[in-house]
Amino acid sequence: xxxxxxxxxxxxxxxxxxxxxxxxxxxxxxxxxxxxxxxxxxxxxxxxxxxxxxxxxxxxxxxxxxxxxxxxxxxxxxxxxxxxxxxxxxxxxxxxxxxxxxxxxxxxxxxxxxxxxxxxxxx
Amino acid sequence: xxxxxxxxxxxxxxxxxxxxxxxxxxxxxxxxxxxxxxxxxxxxxxxxxxxxxxxxxxxxxxxxxxxxxxxxxxxxxxxxxxxxxxxxxxxxxxxxxxxxxxxxxxxxx
Numbered sequence: 001x002x003x004x005x006x007x008x009x010x011x012x013x014x015x016x017x018x019x020x021x022x023x024x025x026x027x028x029x030x031x032x033x034x035x036x037x038x039x040x041x042x043x044x045x046x047x048x049x050x051x052x053x054x055x056x057x058x059x060x061x062x063x064x065x066x067x068x069x070x071x072x073x074x075x076x077x078x079x080x081x082x083x084x085x086x087x088x089x090x091x092x093x094x095x096x097x098x099x100x101x102x103x104x105x106x107x108x109x110x111x112x113x114x115x116x117x118x119x120x121x122x123x
Numbered sequence: 124x125x126x127x128x129x130x131x132x133x134x135x136x137x138x139x140x141x142x143x144x145x146x147x148x149x150x151x152x153x154x155x156x157x158x159x160x161x162x163x164x165x166x167x168x169x170x171x172x173x174x175x176x177x178x179x180x181x182x183x184x185x186x187x188x189x190x191x192x193x194x195x196x197x198x199x200x201x202x203x204x205x206x207x208x209x210x211x212x213x214x215x216x217x218x219x220x221x222x223x224x225x226x227x228x229x230x231x232x
Contacts, residue, residue, distance in 0.1 A: 045194040062192050066158055070192040076183025080143030080202030084185065087194040
């Protein structure tokens with residue numbers, strides 16, 4: 001696809017949330033890991049773990065949900081490691097994405113496809 | 124208004140100075156996403172816990188901005204550095220303005 005700088009006009013909600021988080025900076029960093037199951041039988045409660053040594057903050061996104069934002073973890077001076085696990089809702093099979101803001105100002109991305117048997121929204 | 128919101132936190136009772144410990148937190152809350160409909164087809168309004176903080180002796184360990192995609196009974200596991208004896212304070216903020224707080228003491232031998 002040809003990119004003509006008009007990113008915002010065609011951006012998906014996920015891309016908009018990422019751009020808001022990064023301030024439009026390129027995502028070139030490394031060192032973020034995202035752990036999620038390949039198959040989740042129940043989309044109502046899917047365990048997810050993120051870890052990025054040296055990160056200030058990590059944003060978690062569920063790209064296939066009605067609202068893709070899941071949460072943002074901010075690590076304070078007494079964080080023993082820049083990691084967190086939680087349980088999230090996934091409306092269906094989709095890619096879960098994490099973006100880390102590193103302390104040097106760079107950003108890193110990690111993604112994992114999760115197959116969901118029973119969706120975790122609506123009902 | 125969420126009812127019977129009960130925080131549960133697991134923190135070791137003791138640590139050595141500078142040790143990194145694992146903390147687990149769970150709070151009972153329906154986390155109504157705002158996406159569900161009732162029997163008549165009306166949207167059930169969103170009602171979630173939108174913010175969680177853990178601090179130790181006033182210094183931040185972790186802060187979480189939470190969206191409706193966090194599951195019912197929000198669970199967090201994370202790690203904290205323990206420089207000295209003191210108190211962990213855990214705070215959850217509800218959409219309805221309520222705050223729920225829990226504290227745990229830890230002793231550095």
